[in-house]
Amino acid sequence: MTSSPMSSDPWEEMTRRWREVYQEHAALAQKNWQDGQTQLATALAGGAMSDRPASATALAELWRSWTTFGGSLWGSPPGVTGEARPGAGTLGALPESVSLSLASGGAVSDALRRMGEGPRLADVGASERLMTRVMELWLSVQKSARHYESVVAGAWAQANTRFAERLAQRYGTGTDIPDAKESLKLWLDTANQVLLETHRSEKFLDAQRQLLRDGMDFMLAEREFVEALVEPAGLPTRTEIDEVHRSVHELKRRVKALERASAATSLDQPSVPATAATDRRRRATSKGQEQ
Amino acid sequence: MPMSIPNATELMREAAAFNTKVAAGMQRLGTIKDEDVEIATTPKDEILRTDKVTLYRYRPLTESQIRTPVLIAYSLIGRHTMTDLQEDRSLVRNLLNKGVDLWVVDWGNPSRADRWLSIDDYVSGYIHDCVTAMLDATGAEKVNLLGICEGGVFTLAYAALEPTRVNSLSLLITPLDFHADQNDEELEKGFINVWSRSLTKDDVDRMIEVWGVMPGEFMGSIFAMLTPVRSATKYNLDLLNVVDDDRKFLNFLRMEKWLSDRPHHPGEAAKEWLKDLYQDNKLINNAWQLGGRDVDLTRVTMPVLNIYALDDHIIPPATSRVLSGKLGTNDYTELGLPGGHIGLFVSAKSQDVVGKGIVDWLSERDA
Numbered sequence: 001m002t003s004s005p006m007s008s009d010p011w012e013e014m015t016r017r018w019r020e021v022y023q024e025h026a027a028l029a030q031k032n033w034q035d036g037q038t039q040l041a042t043a044l045a046g047g048a049m050s051d052r053p054a055s056a057t058a059l060a061e062l063w064r065s066w067t068t069f070g071g072s073l074w075g076s077p078p079g080v081t082g083e084a085r086p087g088a089g090t091l092g093a094l095p096e097s098v099s100l101s102l103a104s105g106g107a108v109s110d111a112l113r114r115m116g117e118g119p120r121l122a123d124v125g126a127s128e129r130l131m132t133r134v135m136e137l138w139l140s141v142q143k144s145a146r147h148y149e150s151v152v153a154g155a156w157a158q159a160n161t162r163f164a165e166r167l168a169q170r171y172g173t174g175t176d177i178p179d180a181k182e183s184l185k186l187w188l189d190t191a192n193q194v195l196l197e198t199h200r201s202e203k204f205l206d207a208q209r210q211l212l213r214d215g216m217d218f219m220l221a222e223r224e225f226v227e228a229l230v231e232p233a234g235l236p237t238r239t240e241i242d243e244v245h246r247s248v249h250e251l252k253r254r255v256k257a258l259e260r261a262s263a264a265t266s267l268d269q270p271s272v273p274a275t276a277a278t279d280r281r282r283r284a285t286s287k288g289q290e291q
Numbered sequence: 292m293p294m295s296i297p298n299a300t301e302l303m304r305e306a307a308a309f310n311t312k313v314a315a316g317m318q319r320l321g322t323i324k325d326e327d328v329e330i331a332t333t334p335k336d337e338i339l340r341t342d343k344v345t346l347y348r349y350r351p352l353t354e355s356q357i358r359t360p361v362l363i364a365y366s367l368i369g370r371h372t373m374t375d376l377q378e379d380r381s382l383v384r385n386l387l388n389k390g391v392d393l394w395v396v397d398w399g400n401p402s403r404a405d406r407w408l409s410i411d412d413y414v415s416g417y418i419h420d421c422v423t424a425m426l427d428a429t430g431a432e433k434v435n436l437l438g439i440c441e442g443g444v445f446t447l448a449y450a451a452l453e454p455t456r457v458n459s460l461s462l463l464i465t466p467l468d469f470h471a472d473q474n475d476e477e478l479e480k481g482f483i484n485v486w487s488r489s490l491t492k493d494d495v496d497r498m499i500e501v502w503g504v505m506p507g508e509f510m511g512s513i514f515a516m517l518t519p520v521r522s523a524t525k526y527n528l529d530l531l532n533v534v535d536d537d538r539k540f541l542n543f544l545r546m547e548k549w550l551s552d553r554p555h556h557p558g559e560a561a562k563e564w565l566k567d568l569y570q571d572n573k574l575i576n577n578a579w580q581l582g583g584r585d586v587d588l589t590r591v592t593m594p595v596l597n598i599y600a601l602d603d604h605i606i607p608p609a610t611s612r613v614l615s616g617k618l619g620t621n622d623y624t625e626l627g628l629p630g631g632h633i634g635l636f637v638s639a640k641s642q643d644v645v646g647k648g649i650v651d652w653l654s655e656r657d658a
Binding site for chain 2: 197199200212249
């Protein structure tokens with residue numbers, strides 16, 4: 001994608017760029033998927049299948065699982081219209097603000113960076129700079145999400161291709177031809193194998209780590225921005241609440257240590273007979289005394 | 292008659308049968324309420340509650356055979372209810388039926404407010420309090436600890452820090468040498484080890500800074516990557532395969548109920564878990580400290596039973612079978628059993644094996 005100067009309406013420009021990059025990535029990833037399907041269809045068409053009802057059922061299940069996988073890979077979440085989001089289903093529980101992605105644009109990102117890195121004048125434009133930084137980091141998330149999704153899409157495409165190759169090999173030799181049920185198993189085993197290999201690859205781990213890092217950076221900047229807005233209004237912030245929780249936690253620790261020390265002291269009084277129970281309590285408080 | 296793909300008539304017929312099955316499944320699902328899918332039903336009584344942690348004592352099902360009480364400590368990742376999933380697949384019931392005085396600690400539902408809880412708070416704090424309560428209630432001098440997965444690490448650490456209070460230690464599916472997966476690398480096993488090592492310490496810190504906890508759903512997504520196709524086909528192929536069998540269907544739903552109950556992991560403890568253990572492997576190298584005290588494995592002087600699952604894809608067997616020669620006791624038993632990380636507790640085949648193995652071992656070492 002070539003960079004070009006921002007227009008007079010940066011928001012409209014950003015929207016346009018996002019759409020362009022999104023469509024570019026989506027088209028490429030979908031092409032990979034469709035190529036795999038084409039190879040699979042070719043391989044299937046080249047072989048003989050049993051006409052037993054069980055086999056027909058199993059083959060239909062194969063196609064259903066195929067479309068299910070496709071659906072999970074390309075499907076839009078409820079409420080999202082328009083183009084599907086490649087890889088959305090594979091992002092699992094990553095926060096929606098990270099996984100929800102449209103596209104990124106180098107020119108937009110550069111422009112925002114220039115805004116964020118401009119001269120800092122006291123009392124002037126602080127919230128704007130924060131907002132710009134949030135936007136810049138959001139674009140980084142979109143970029144790393146696109147890359148991550150392309151790695152995942154590549155794995156699915158590889159699964160398609162490997163499965164088609166295995167089927168074609170069997171049909172080519174005319175031996176060990178799987179019926180529909182075996183084909184389903186072969187497809188599931190092949191996909192599982194490819195995905196496991198992918199998950200352990202440096203390429204995948206790097207892409208996932210980068211997405212995670214960019215997501216975390218974005219959410220921290222987002223928090224900073226929101227806190228800058230609410231703090232002047234006297235509202236509590238996440239940072240303040242975390243501090244309170246930490247104080248409460250440290251107080252609890254001290255109270256428990258004091259309780260144990262106090263119990264040990266009272267048990268050491270001469271009036272208390274030395275029984276097995278008091279011995280036990282003494283041992284129980286040993287940790288408190290050490291503290 | 293050979294064919295390339297099912298013809299239109301067959302597809303329509305099969306589609307109709309499929310739709311019928313889906314409709315029946317949906318109808319069946321609609322009739323089942325959450326309370327119908329019961330798990331962890333074995334009766335027990337609350338003995339101690341401190342912060343969000345609760346200590347329970349199970350009611351006996353038969354005459355006592357093991358005098359020393361046994362405390363089950365499960366992982367913070369997941370819930371102890373796995374040990375009592377259903378009446379006929381329950382380690383808890385198997386132990387109770389053999390006369391064990393059984394206790395369990397429930398870690399509760401940590402939230403962001405619990406961000407600062409460390410592993411030492413669990414080991415030297417909550418487990419210590421539970422053990423004290425058990426000693427006070429029973430009059431016993433020591434307890435038997437039974438730690439599962441991360442709970443195994445916690446109980447091992449407690450046994451090293453407070454050896455005079457522990458009669459015996461049983462570890463189940465417990466990671467101990469967090470780098471041993473590299474010596475016995477199998478594609479299906481140990482992805483969590485690989486994933487953890489792919490992060491830097493700063494990555495871990497930032498996750499906790501953002502979320503305050505290690506979110507249960509996030510860990511769930513990592514677990515799903517261990518069995519990618521199984522995770523993807525669970526709600527279409529697998530569910531449809533059992534929907535017309537009431538017993539299997541309810542088994543499926545019970546497991547789903549347990550899986551969906553995945554608590555958040557307190558932040559500081561998660562940082563220690565990932566950095567000190569998964570990344571730096573301090574436990575097995577005797578370099579781990581909790582609350583300023585060394586977790587010295589040579590101080591584990593009581594008998595130790597270490598059970599691992601041969602097909603465990605979460606905790607590779609190689610990472611569990613590593614304690615021989617590391618402890619301060621010669622009474623060390625290592626037992627590899629068929630099954631996976633969860634199958635060890637819920638599979639039909641495991642029911643007679645795991646509980647009996649533990650009780651036989653305990654009975655020879657009862658105080």
